[in-house]
Amino acid sequence: MFSADTGYWQDGMSVNTNGGKGVGMEENRVQTDQNTGQETVLVTGATGFLGEYVVKRLTGKYHVLAMGRNTEKGRHLETLGARFCQADFTDRSSGDFFRGVSYVIHCGALSSVWGKWEDFYRTNVEGTDMVARFCHQYGVKRLIYISSPSIYAQKRDQYGIREEEAPEHNDLNGYIRSKLLAEQVIRRWDQKGLETVILRPRGLIGIGDTSLVPRLLAANRRTGIPLFRDGNNLIDLTSVENVALACELAMTAEGAQGQAFHITNGEPAPFRQLLEQFLAAVGEKPRYRKLPFGLVYGLAALLEKYWTVRELPGEPPLTRYTVCTLGYAQTMDIDKAGKILGYCPEKTLEQSIREYGVWWRKQKKSRTAATRGDMETHKPCQVTKVKLYQCGSCCNDVAFVYRGLRRKRRVFPARVALIQHKRLGNLLYDTGYSMNIFGKSPFLKLYRLLNPVSLLPEEEISSRLAKDRIGPESVDIILLSHAHPDHIGGLGQFTGYDLIAFPEVIEALETPGLGKLVFRELLPPPGHIKNCRTPRQQLREHFLCRYFDKVYDLLGDGSIIGVKLDGHSLGQMGIWIPDFDLFLAADACWGRDLIRVTPAMRLLPRLIQADFPLLLDSLRRICRLKREHPEVQIVFTHDQGEEGTYG
Numbered sequence: 001m002f003s004a005d006t007g008y009w010q011d012g013m014s015v016n017t018n019g020g021k022g023v024g025m026e027e028n029r030v031q032t033d034q035n036t037g038q039e040t041v042l043v044t045g046a047t048g049f050l051g052e053y054v055v056k057r058l059t060g061k062y063h064v065l066a067m068g069r070n071t072e073k074g075r076h077l078e079t080l081g082a083r084f085c086q087a088d089f090t091d092r093s094s095g096d097f098f099r100g101v102s103y104v105i106h107c108g109a110l111s112s113v114w115g116k117w118e119d120f121y122r123t124n125v126e127g128t129d130m131v132a133r134f135c136h137q138y139g140v141k142r143l144i145y146i147s148s149p150s151i152y153a154q155k156r157d158q159y160g161i162r163e164e165e166a167p168e169h170n171d172l173n174g175y176i177r178s179k180l181l182a183e184q185v186i187r188r189w190d191q192k193g194l195e196t197v198i199l200r201p202r203g204l205i206g207i208g209d210t211s212l213v214p215r216l217l218a219a220n221r222r223t224g225i226p227l228f229r230d231g232n233n234l235i236d237l238t239s240v241e242n243v244a245l246a247c248e249l250a251m252t253a254e255g256a257q258g259q260a261f262h263i264t265n266g267e268p269a270p271f272r273q274l275l276e277q278f279l280a281a282v283g284e285k286p287r288y289r290k291l292p293f294g295l296v297y298g299l300a301a302l303l304e305k306y307w308t309v310r311e312l313p314g315e316p317p318l319t320r321y322t323v324c325t326l327g328y329a330q331t332m333d334i335d336k337a338g339k340i341l342g343y344c345p346e347k348t349l350e351q352s353i354r355e356y357g358v359w360w361r362k363q364k365k366s367r368t369a370a371t372r373g374d375m376e377t378h379k380p381c382q383v384t385k386v387k388l389y390q391c392g393s394c395c396n397d398v399a400f401v402y403r404g405l406r407r408k409r410r411v412f413p414a415r416v417a418l419i420q421h422k423r424l425g426n427l428l429y430d431t432g433y434s435m436n437i438f439g440k441s442p443f444l445k446l447y448r449l450l451n452p453v454s455l456l457p458e459e460e461i462s463s464r465l466a467k468d469r470i471g472p473e474s475v476d477i478i479l480l481s482h483a484h485p486d487h488i489g490g491l492g493q494f495t496g497y498d499l500i501a502f503p504e505v506i507e508a509l510e511t512p513g514l515g516k517l518v519f520r521e522l523l524p525p526p527g528h529i530k531n532c533r534t535p536r537q538q539l540r541e542h543f544l545c546r547y548f549d550k551v552y553d554l555l556g557d558g559s560i561i562g563v564k565l566d567g568h569s570l571g572q573m574g575i576w577i578p579d580f581d582l583f584l585a586a587d588a589c590w591g592r593d594l595i596r597v598t599p600a601m602r603l604l605p606r607l608i609q610a611d612f613p614l615l616l617d618s619l620r621r622i623c624r625l626k627r628e629h630p631e632v633q634i635v636f637t638h639d640q641g642e643e644g645t646y647g
Contacts, residue, residue: 006385012022038063041251041478042101044089044131045108046082049208049241050146050201054105057244061462067097067108070620083313090127093293098134103146103251106131110175111211113322114307114315117174118404124178125185127509132189132331144250145186146243148179149202149236149332153321155297157233157329163200163336165259173321181262190258196252198260199243201305202332205352207359213278217346218630220279226296226318228327231272231288236264236331239347243339249341256340267349274349281357293327311406382559383579385420387647388635389464391432391490392455395630401590403600412591412638414486416461417584418470419479419577420647421559427477428468429575429584430637431461431490436587440545441522443514447485461490479554479562481637482569483508483518487535492524498531500554502564504571506532517608519567535562535573544576547625574622580646581636583625588618595619 040063045051047068055066059081066082067089068074074084087094098104108131110123128145135143153172166183170176183198189362190196219225246263250256300323300413303316315468320469337343390413399407417429428509433455437444447453458462472494480501481487488509491499498504509532512518535552542561544551550564553576561576566589575584589595598619606612626634635644 001062004037012067018129022219039102040065040100041103042067042085042097043082043105043106043107044068045106045146046077046084046524048107049206050151050204050240051107051212052077052208053206053240053244054247056080056573057241057248060380061248062103063507065097065101067094070421071617076167079146082272089131090123092130092383095130095134095137098138098140099140100489101142103144104131104135104140104142105146105247106464107146109146112150112175112305112315113173113319115174116404120174120178121181124175125181128182129185129189132186134188136192140194142197142251143186143189144247145182145196145198146247147183147191147198147200147260148176149200149330150321151180151183151200152330152565153324155324155328159234159329159331160333161262162333163262166260171435172324173319173370176265187258195257197253197256197258199263200260201235201243202330202467203235203236203264204240204243205237205349209240209356213268213282213356213360214627216275216278217284218286220284221538224289225275226323226326227288227290228293228296230290231275232270233327233329234268234331234411235271235274235329236268237274237349239345239349240351241347241352242343242345246337246341246343247347249343250605259336261337261343262334263343264332264334265345265347265349266334266541268329268331269349277350277353278356279390281353282360283357293323297323297327311408339401360646364496364638380581382504382555382557383419383577383647384422385418385645386577387418387420387468387584387646388644389416389418389432389461390414390459390643391461391464392437392453392459392486393433394451394453394520396451398594398597401602401605402594402597403602405597412451413640414489415635415637415639415643416464416490418465418468419560421555423557424477424555427476427479427560428461428475428494429479430481430487430586431493432459433486434460434489434493434522436492436522437485437489440466441518441519441521444521447517447519460493462493476567477555479560479573479575480505481574481584482572483512484587485517485519485522486637487586488518489522491522492528494524496530497528498533499529499605500533500535502562502571502573503534505573507573508532508569524550532569544625547621550643565618567611567613567618568609570610570633577646579634581629583622583632585622585634585636585639588615588622589634589636592639595623 041058042065043051043054044067046055046066047070055064055077058064064082065085066077067085067087069088070349078084085097110120139336151166159560186196186198187535243263276286300318300320303318307316393411393413395409395411397407398405399409406570416432419427421427437453475494475497476499512520535554537553539551539553540552549562552562554560563574565572565574565588572586574586589598608613
């Protein structure tokens with residue numbers, strides 16, 4: 001509903017990975033499980049909020065294939081008894097998973113109030129057509145398609161909406177438009193002989209929700225929730241367990257073929273009342289901003305236009321759909337689902353809200369306790385200041401780097417972090433470019449051709465430090481994220497220091513080569529580095545271990561924690577500075593404004609990555625950290641904006 005800074009970090013940014021384990025395509029060949037005789041159900045979007053609940057409901061009754069992209073969630077689904085199929089339903093290579101399947105429940109979608117039309121069309125329209133095509137090709141008995149009542153959104157109150165009142169067109173946003181077109185796709189395949197059922201569940205709530213309630217909480221904490229007409233507009237919500245029930249019923253219900261059904265709890269209530277129930281459950285006090293609807297709707301339209309013209313990342317602070325949702329009543333008639341599907345909600349809103357509140361408080365308590373315990377164990381309060389310097393930059397056209405973007409030159413700053421430590425003095429994280437980058441070797445010329453570099457002598461790290469009256473002799477430790485030119489350039493400007501990096505990075509320094517993007521001409525002269533040290537003290541209980549596989553105490557006092565971020569470079573190291581809730585993530589992404597488009601990286605820049613699927617996996621882990629800990633400040637080396645000082 002609402003835009004927040006966390007919008008950069010949502011799963012809906014299409015960050016995915018092809019790594020991890022899951023059932024192979026050749027393994028799914030039979031109509032029934034050979035051991036139990038159960039029919040097979042394929043659930044797309046199984047690693048999403050609804051998909052997980054559908055899988056949970058059907059396991060034990062059916063042989064469940066859970067298709068998704070999140071390997072971590074996939075492993076969890078396998079503990080429930082499902083078989084994880086790591087695949088993207090928009091990819092033709094996923095077709096073999098449909099072989100031998102009796103029923104398909106298509107939960108997968110790009111669900112967002114804002115985004116590019118081509119993304120919505122590719123995922124929600126073309127992807128749905130591909131799913132239906134595979135169902136028809138492999139003789140699937142019935143396809144259940146999860147649509148959305150957002151297709152009804154308008155600037156007016158609507159009560160008891162019936163299924164046949166669905167509009168043919170609604171251009172309020174790209175998501176709505178794509179869902180209407182997807183329903184048309186489903187109906188065409190139904191006419192070709194594929195049995196289909198469309199479900200339109202309204203406003204899903206339940207334990208594990210990462211969209212509705214978190215967005216409400218973020219808006220409430222940030223600016224307050226816009227309130228129109230005193231919040232008396234009636235709205236419908238649906239316990240996610242009830243939607244899973246409807247999916248199960250729709251698979252076999254007689255007379256359901258070719259039909260669409262509304263799914264809600266059948267408990268419409270005023271928006272303000274429901275909001276206050278949710279906030280009370282999670283222990284928050286409501287903050288309202290009473291605003292005139294017409295003025296805010298006009299402002300939302302202007303913001304949408306501005307975001308579109310300027311091609312700004314994330315979503316606008318307000319959208320027309322959000323304003324309509326907050327300002328007008330919308331209730332759904334579910335009689336048809338009751339009569340044909342036999343649908344009767346099993347869980348009440350009161351139960352769902354109460355359970356969500358208990359879960360939320362427990363999660364918050366455990367996160368807080370883990371963080372506090374970790375900080376006490378590892379003795380923080382050692383870092384007094386962190387200052388970021390821009391030591392040169394390169395420039396490139398984002399359209400040449402990422403598919404789907406318009407041509408636009410973007411500056412990629414090369415940032416260095418000065419870390420001032422109570423006990424150890426001045427430390428550096430990376431060293432930026434140096435003037436050596438303008439050397440005459442053919443490899444350096446090729447690098448500059450592909451990445452035009454901008455650097456003045458006064459921008460080198462030694463000069464930047466000198467302006468702050470910090471001499472190079474005071475730097476005794478340099479933490480190196482990885483060995484690319486914009487990170488190692490300044491190593492030769494310091495002497496007698498310890499270099500701390502993961503073994504893969506040290507090996508790259510010892511055996512430079514074009515394939516590693518490590519150039520001999522940029523390496524420090526012999527003797528400048530006193531010792532090369534690799535992280536040895538691996539942590540097992542640190543809260544970061546929930547997000548990353550390799551977590552190390554770099555200095556032995558808990559003040560700087562190293563995290564392995566493989567992908568862009570093998571052995572790339574991000575660092576966590578607990579004193580400032582600061583996570584420096586190097587080149588795990590080339591800027592927070594580019595998170596959403598990272599999976600659409602073109603072939604040439606992909607070849608620069610050591611392991612592209614691992615890069616996406618590392619980025620997903622960072623996004624999860626940010627979503628679950630909004631207080632964490634995440635900085636990528638090439639973020640745009642001010643240099644920044646902490647402390």
